[in-house]
Amino acid sequence: MIQKNSKKRIKGTLHQDYDIEFLGDNFDEITKQLTDSKADKINRWIEEVILRRIQPITIGSNQKYKKWPVNQLLIFRYPFTIGNSEYRILLVKVKNAIYIEFHLGDHKYYDDVRKELGVKKGNY
Amino acid sequence: MVIVYDPKKYQILNQRIKTAESILEQIPAKHCFISGSFLYKDKYNDIDIFVISRTKKKAALKEKNVKLQTIDFNDLHSLFYHSIAKSCIAKNILPAKELKVTIADYWQVVSEAIPSLLNNKNRFRKTIRNLILYTEYLISDDVLDSFQLSKKIEEFKNFSEVMDYIQKNVPAAVLKHIKKSYAKRFFYTQAGNYKSATEYDSQRVLYSIAHQITKGAANG
Numbered sequence: 098m099i100q101k102n103s104k105k106r107i108k109g110t111l112h113q114d115y116d117i118e119f120l121g122d123n124f125d126e127i128t129k130q131l132t133d134s135k136a137d138k139i140n141r142w143i144e145e146v147i148l149r150r151i152q153p154i155t156i157g158s159n160q161k162y163k164k165w166p167v168n169q170l171l172i173f174r175y176p177f178t179i180g181n182s183e184y185r186i187l188l189v190k191v192k193n194a195i196y197i198e199f200h201l202g203d204h205k206y207y208d209d210v211r212k213e214l215g216v217k218k219g220n221y
Numbered sequence: 222m223v224i225v226y227d228p229k230k231y232q233i234l235n236q237r238i239k240t241a242e243s244i245l246e247q248i249p250a251k252h253c254f255i256s257g258s259f260l261y262k263d264k265y266n267d268i269d270i271f272v273i274s275r276t277k278k279k280a281a282l283k284e285k286n287v288k289l290q291t292i293d294f295n296d297l298h299s300l301f302y303h304s305i306a307k308s309c310i311a312k313n314i315l316p317a318k319e320l321k322v323t324i325a326d327y328w329q330v331v332s333e334a335i336p337s338l339l340n341n342k343n344r345f346r347k348t349i350r351n352l353i354l355y356t357e358y359l360i361s362d363d364v365l366d367s368f369q370l371s372k373k374i375e376e377f378k379n380f381s382e383v384m385d386y387i388q389k390n391v392p393a394a395v396l397k398h399i400k401k402s403y404a405k406r407f408f409y410t411q412a413g414n415y416k417s418a419t420e421y422d423s424q425r426v427l428y429s430i431a432h433q434i435t436k437g438a439a440n441g
Binding site: 149151153157 | 285328329332333335336337339340410411414415417418420421422423424427
Protein backbone atom coordinates (compact mmCIF):
# COMPACT_ATOMS: atom_id res chain seq x y z
CA MET A 98 0.00 0.00 0.00
CA ILE A 99 2.74 2.40 1.02
CA GLN A 100 4.76 1.51 -2.07
CA LYS A 101 1.83 2.27 -4.39
CA ASN A 102 0.99 5.52 -2.64
CA SER A 103 4.46 6.84 -1.94
CA LYS A 104 5.24 8.30 -5.38
CA LYS A 105 1.75 9.76 -5.68
CA ARG A 106 2.01 11.22 -2.17
CA ILE A 107 5.40 12.81 -2.84
CA LYS A 108 4.12 14.31 -6.11
CA GLY A 109 1.12 15.67 -4.21
CA THR A 110 3.35 17.24 -1.54
CA LEU A 111 5.66 18.85 -4.11
CA HIS A 112 2.63 20.18 -6.00
CA GLN A 113 4.32 21.12 -9.29
CA ASP A 114 3.51 20.62 -12.97
CA TYR A 115 6.93 19.14 -13.79
CA ASP A 116 6.97 15.35 -13.55
CA ILE A 117 9.67 14.53 -11.01
CA GLU A 118 11.72 11.36 -11.70
CA PHE A 119 11.87 8.64 -9.04
CA LEU A 120 15.22 6.89 -9.17
CA GLY A 121 17.01 4.12 -7.30
CA ASP A 122 18.04 0.52 -7.99
CA ASN A 123 15.71 -0.89 -5.34
CA PHE A 124 13.25 1.96 -5.02
CA ASP A 125 10.11 -0.18 -4.86
CA GLU A 126 11.65 -2.82 -2.58
CA ILE A 127 12.70 -0.15 -0.09
CA THR A 128 9.36 1.66 -0.08
CA LYS A 129 7.61 -1.69 0.49
CA GLN A 130 9.48 -1.94 3.81
CA LEU A 131 8.50 1.55 5.00
CA THR A 132 6.20 1.72 8.00
CA ASP A 133 3.45 4.34 8.08
CA SER A 134 5.39 6.39 10.60
CA LYS A 135 8.60 6.34 8.50
CA ALA A 136 6.62 7.32 5.39
CA ASP A 137 5.04 10.19 7.37
CA LYS A 138 8.45 11.36 8.55
CA ILE A 139 9.76 11.43 4.97
CA ASN A 140 6.74 13.42 3.89
CA ARG A 141 7.25 15.91 6.74
CA TRP A 142 10.90 16.26 5.69
CA ILE A 143 9.79 17.07 2.11
CA GLU A 144 7.44 19.73 3.49
CA GLU A 145 10.38 21.20 5.44
CA VAL A 146 12.46 21.23 2.24
CA ILE A 147 9.68 23.14 0.45
CA LEU A 148 9.56 25.65 3.33
CA ARG A 149 13.36 26.11 2.92
CA ARG A 150 14.04 24.90 6.44
CA ILE A 151 16.47 22.20 5.26
CA GLN A 152 19.95 23.24 4.16
CA PRO A 153 20.96 22.14 0.65
CA ILE A 154 24.31 20.98 -0.68
CA THR A 155 25.48 22.94 -3.71
CA ILE A 156 28.32 22.35 -6.15
CA GLY A 157 30.28 25.25 -7.59
CA SER A 158 31.06 23.69 -10.95
CA ASN A 159 30.08 24.58 -14.52
CA GLN A 160 29.75 20.91 -15.47
CA LYS A 161 26.43 19.51 -16.56
CA TYR A 162 24.35 16.89 -14.82
CA LYS A 163 22.00 15.56 -17.49
CA LYS A 164 20.61 18.76 -19.01
CA TRP A 165 21.19 20.95 -15.95
CA PRO A 166 24.30 22.96 -15.03
CA VAL A 167 25.45 21.48 -11.72
CA ASN A 168 25.85 24.90 -10.13
CA GLN A 169 22.10 25.49 -10.60
CA LEU A 170 21.15 22.50 -8.48
CA LEU A 171 20.26 22.23 -4.81
CA ILE A 172 20.64 18.78 -3.28
CA PHE A 173 18.75 17.81 -0.12
CA ARG A 174 19.76 14.69 1.78
CA TYR A 175 17.71 12.57 4.18
CA PRO A 176 19.33 9.55 5.84
CA PHE A 177 17.22 6.89 7.54
CA THR A 178 17.40 3.25 8.61
CA ILE A 179 15.15 0.24 8.23
CA GLY A 180 16.33 -2.42 10.65
CA ASN A 181 20.11 -2.54 10.35
CA SER A 182 20.18 -1.14 6.82
CA GLU A 183 21.00 2.48 6.12
CA TYR A 184 19.28 4.31 3.28
CA ARG A 185 19.48 7.79 1.82
CA ILE A 186 17.06 10.04 -0.01
CA LEU A 187 18.44 12.72 -2.30
CA LEU A 188 15.95 15.29 -3.51
CA VAL A 189 17.33 17.40 -6.35
CA LYS A 190 15.94 20.83 -7.13
CA VAL A 191 16.80 23.45 -9.74
CA LYS A 192 17.47 26.73 -7.88
CA ASN A 193 14.30 28.81 -7.49
CA ALA A 194 12.42 26.40 -9.73
CA ILE A 195 11.38 22.75 -9.89
CA TYR A 196 12.20 19.51 -8.13
CA ILE A 197 13.64 17.20 -10.78
CA GLU A 198 14.72 13.96 -9.09
CA PHE A 199 13.91 11.90 -6.01
CA HIS A 200 16.60 9.27 -5.37
CA LEU A 201 16.19 6.48 -2.85
CA GLY A 202 18.84 3.85 -2.26
CA ASP A 203 21.44 2.25 -0.06
CA HIS A 204 24.86 3.70 0.76
CA LYS A 205 26.45 2.40 -2.44
CA TYR A 206 23.71 3.86 -4.65
CA TYR A 207 23.97 7.14 -2.73
CA ASP A 208 27.74 7.28 -3.32
CA ASP A 209 27.26 6.61 -7.04
CA VAL A 210 24.72 9.44 -7.37
CA ARG A 211 26.98 11.80 -5.41
CA LYS A 212 29.80 11.01 -7.82
CA GLU A 213 27.52 11.60 -10.82
CA LEU A 214 26.44 14.94 -9.39
CA GLY A 215 30.04 15.88 -8.60
CA VAL A 216 29.46 16.12 -4.83
CA LYS A 217 31.97 13.35 -4.23
CA LYS A 218 34.99 12.48 -6.35
CA GLY A 219 36.73 9.69 -4.45
CA ASN A 220 36.54 7.76 -1.21
CA TYR A 221 37.11 10.66 1.15
CA MET B 222 48.58 -13.93 12.32
CA VAL B 223 47.59 -10.31 11.77
CA ILE B 224 49.52 -7.10 11.30
CA VAL B 225 48.96 -4.48 14.00
CA TYR B 226 49.46 -0.91 12.87
CA ASP B 227 49.75 1.13 16.05
CA PRO B 228 52.19 4.02 15.63
CA LYS B 229 51.28 5.45 19.06
CA LYS B 230 52.07 2.06 20.69
CA TYR B 231 49.45 2.28 23.44
CA GLN B 232 46.10 2.68 21.72
CA ILE B 233 44.91 -0.74 20.61
CA LEU B 234 43.32 -2.95 23.28
CA ASN B 235 45.14 -6.29 23.46
CA GLN B 236 41.97 -8.31 23.94
CA ARG B 237 40.59 -7.07 20.60
CA ILE B 238 43.45 -8.48 18.52
CA LYS B 239 42.21 -12.11 18.67
CA THR B 240 38.62 -11.12 17.82
CA ALA B 241 39.90 -9.02 14.93
CA GLU B 242 41.92 -11.96 13.65
CA SER B 243 38.92 -14.31 13.68
CA ILE B 244 36.79 -11.72 11.83
CA LEU B 245 39.43 -11.00 9.20
CA GLU B 246 39.91 -14.74 8.55
CA GLN B 247 36.26 -14.92 7.40
CA ILE B 248 36.81 -12.33 4.67
CA PRO B 249 37.89 -13.80 1.32
CA ALA B 250 40.15 -10.88 0.38
CA LYS B 251 43.90 -10.39 0.66
CA HIS B 252 43.69 -6.83 1.89
CA CYS B 253 41.21 -6.16 4.67
CA PHE B 254 41.50 -4.45 8.02
CA ILE B 255 39.63 -3.25 11.09
CA SER B 256 39.86 0.33 12.30
CA GLY B 257 37.91 2.63 14.61
CA SER B 258 36.50 2.52 18.11
CA PHE B 259 36.38 -1.31 18.34
CA LEU B 260 40.18 -1.29 18.63
CA TYR B 261 40.58 1.20 21.43
CA LYS B 262 37.27 1.72 23.28
CA ASP B 263 35.79 -0.57 25.93
CA LYS B 264 32.33 0.32 24.71
CA TYR B 265 31.81 0.51 20.94
CA ASN B 266 28.81 0.50 18.61
CA ASP B 267 30.06 -1.15 15.44
CA ILE B 268 33.13 -2.92 14.17
CA ASP B 269 34.38 -0.97 11.16
CA ILE B 270 35.83 -3.34 8.58
CA PHE B 271 37.42 -2.20 5.34
CA VAL B 272 38.11 -4.39 2.33
CA ILE B 273 40.40 -3.16 -0.44
CA SER B 274 38.95 -4.66 -3.57
CA ARG B 275 37.96 -3.96 -7.16
CA THR B 276 34.65 -5.77 -6.70
CA LYS B 277 31.79 -4.56 -4.50
CA LYS B 278 30.88 -8.11 -3.40
CA LYS B 279 30.35 -8.22 0.35
CA ALA B 280 31.39 -11.04 2.66
CA ALA B 281 28.82 -12.67 4.95
CA LEU B 282 30.08 -12.45 8.52
CA LYS B 283 28.97 -14.19 11.71
CA GLU B 284 29.18 -10.98 13.76
CA LYS B 285 26.10 -8.79 13.62
CA ASN B 286 27.44 -5.39 14.63
CA VAL B 287 29.85 -5.00 11.72
CA LYS B 288 30.03 -2.24 9.14
CA LEU B 289 31.79 -3.45 6.03
CA GLN B 290 33.05 -0.92 3.52
CA THR B 291 34.83 -1.55 0.23
CA ILE B 292 37.72 0.68 -0.77
CA ASP B 293 38.75 0.78 -4.41
CA PHE B 294 42.46 0.51 -5.22
CA ASN B 295 42.15 3.93 -6.92
CA ASP B 296 41.23 5.46 -3.57
CA LEU B 297 44.35 4.41 -1.68
CA HIS B 298 45.85 7.87 -2.12
CA SER B 299 42.94 9.46 -0.22
CA LEU B 300 43.20 11.09 3.18
CA PHE B 301 40.35 8.85 4.35
CA TYR B 302 42.37 5.69 3.64
CA HIS B 303 45.58 7.10 5.11
CA SER B 304 43.68 7.96 8.30
CA ILE B 305 41.84 4.65 8.84
CA ALA B 306 44.89 2.56 7.88
CA LYS B 307 47.25 4.48 10.16
CA SER B 308 46.04 2.70 13.29
CA CYS B 309 44.40 -0.65 12.49
CA ILE B 310 44.60 -4.44 12.51
CA ALA B 311 45.14 -5.87 9.03
CA LYS B 312 45.12 -9.35 7.56
CA ASN B 313 48.27 -8.60 5.53
CA ILE B 314 50.67 -5.72 5.00
CA LEU B 315 48.50 -2.98 3.57
CA PRO B 316 49.27 -1.48 0.16
CA ALA B 317 50.68 2.03 0.40
CA LYS B 318 50.16 4.86 -2.04
CA GLU B 319 51.31 8.44 -1.80
CA LEU B 320 48.79 10.73 -0.12
CA LYS B 321 47.11 13.18 -2.50
CA VAL B 322 44.97 16.00 -1.16
CA THR B 323 43.70 18.84 -3.30
CA ILE B 324 42.04 22.07 -2.25
CA ALA B 325 39.16 21.28 -4.65
CA ASP B 326 38.54 18.01 -2.73
CA TYR B 327 38.76 19.88 0.56
CA TRP B 328 36.27 22.48 -0.60
CA GLN B 329 33.81 19.74 -1.56
CA VAL B 330 34.14 18.35 1.95
CA VAL B 331 33.50 21.82 3.43
CA SER B 332 30.54 22.46 1.08
CA GLU B 333 28.90 19.22 2.15
CA ALA B 334 29.77 19.41 5.85
CA ILE B 335 28.33 22.87 6.56
CA PRO B 336 24.74 22.14 5.37
CA SER B 337 24.85 18.74 7.14
CA LEU B 338 26.05 20.41 10.32
CA LEU B 339 23.28 23.03 10.23
CA ASN B 340 20.69 20.30 9.57
CA ASN B 341 21.95 18.27 12.55
CA LYS B 342 22.85 20.81 15.22
CA ASN B 343 22.10 18.36 18.03
CA ARG B 344 24.00 15.45 16.48
CA PHE B 345 26.81 17.56 15.06
CA ARG B 346 29.65 15.13 15.84
CA LYS B 347 28.39 12.65 13.23
CA THR B 348 28.69 15.17 10.41
CA ILE B 349 32.15 16.62 10.91
CA ARG B 350 34.62 13.70 10.66
CA ASN B 351 35.88 14.49 7.15
CA LEU B 352 35.85 18.21 7.77
CA ILE B 353 38.06 17.91 10.86
CA LEU B 354 40.32 15.29 9.26
CA TYR B 355 41.02 17.51 6.24
CA THR B 356 41.32 20.75 8.16
CA GLU B 357 43.74 19.30 10.73
CA TYR B 358 45.83 17.77 7.95
CA LEU B 359 46.05 21.01 5.99
CA ILE B 360 46.89 23.04 9.08
CA SER B 361 49.41 20.71 10.72
CA ASP B 362 50.49 18.34 7.88
CA ASP B 363 49.60 15.46 10.21
CA VAL B 364 47.15 12.69 9.29
CA LEU B 365 44.99 11.93 12.33
CA ASP B 366 44.23 8.25 12.88
CA SER B 367 40.71 7.18 13.96
CA PHE B 368 41.66 7.44 17.64
CA GLN B 369 43.08 10.97 17.35
CA LEU B 370 40.19 12.08 15.13
CA SER B 371 37.55 10.86 17.59
CA LYS B 372 39.40 12.56 20.43
CA LYS B 373 39.55 15.84 18.50
CA ILE B 374 35.83 15.64 17.67
CA GLU B 375 34.93 14.94 21.30
CA GLU B 376 36.65 18.20 22.30
CA PHE B 377 33.79 20.16 20.69
CA LYS B 378 31.16 20.72 23.36
CA ASN B 379 28.49 22.07 21.06
CA PHE B 380 27.58 23.11 17.54
CA SER B 381 28.71 26.74 18.08
CA GLU B 382 32.24 25.64 18.92
CA VAL B 383 32.40 23.79 15.61
CA MET B 384 31.20 26.88 13.75
CA ASP B 385 33.90 28.97 15.46
CA TYR B 386 36.49 26.34 14.51
CA ILE B 387 35.33 26.44 10.87
CA GLN B 388 35.38 30.24 10.62
CA LYS B 389 38.86 30.38 12.13
CA ASN B 390 40.57 27.39 10.53
CA VAL B 391 39.07 26.73 7.10
CA PRO B 392 40.31 29.99 5.47
CA ALA B 393 43.73 29.52 7.11
CA ALA B 394 43.96 25.89 5.91
CA VAL B 395 43.16 26.91 2.32
CA LEU B 396 45.45 29.95 2.23
CA LYS B 397 48.39 27.92 3.57
CA HIS B 398 48.30 25.55 0.58
CA ILE B 399 47.08 27.46 -2.42
CA LYS B 400 48.59 29.94 -4.86
CA LYS B 401 47.07 33.36 -4.23
CA SER B 402 46.10 33.88 -7.90
CA TYR B 403 44.33 30.50 -8.04
CA ALA B 404 42.63 31.13 -4.69
CA LYS B 405 41.24 34.43 -5.91
CA ARG B 406 39.87 32.88 -9.12
CA PHE B 407 38.51 29.64 -7.60
CA PHE B 408 36.89 31.16 -4.53
CA TYR B 409 35.51 34.17 -6.40
CA THR B 410 33.56 31.68 -8.57
CA GLN B 411 32.47 29.68 -5.54
CA ALA B 412 31.31 32.83 -3.72
CA GLY B 413 29.19 33.75 -6.76
CA ASN B 414 27.54 30.34 -6.62
CA TYR B 415 26.64 30.67 -2.92
CA LYS B 416 25.40 34.23 -3.39
CA SER B 417 22.57 32.98 -5.58
CA ALA B 418 21.19 30.87 -2.71
CA THR B 419 21.64 33.13 0.30
CA GLU B 420 18.11 32.44 1.52
CA TYR B 421 19.78 29.40 3.14
CA ASP B 422 21.99 29.87 6.23
CA SER B 423 24.49 27.26 5.00
CA GLN B 424 25.05 29.10 1.73
CA ARG B 425 25.52 32.39 3.60
CA VAL B 426 28.19 30.74 5.80
CA LEU B 427 29.92 29.27 2.73
CA TYR B 428 29.72 32.61 0.95
CA SER B 429 31.33 34.34 3.92
CA ILE B 430 34.20 31.80 4.09
CA ALA B 431 34.79 31.91 0.31
CA HIS B 432 34.77 35.72 0.48
CA GLN B 433 37.21 35.68 3.42
CA ILE B 434 39.59 33.44 1.43
CA THR B 435 39.39 35.68 -1.66
CA LYS B 436 40.11 38.71 0.51
CA GLY B 437 42.99 36.92 2.25
CA ALA B 438 44.47 35.97 -1.12
CA ALA B 439 44.14 39.53 -2.43
CA ASN B 440 45.84 41.01 0.65
CA GLY B 441 48.70 38.50 0.45
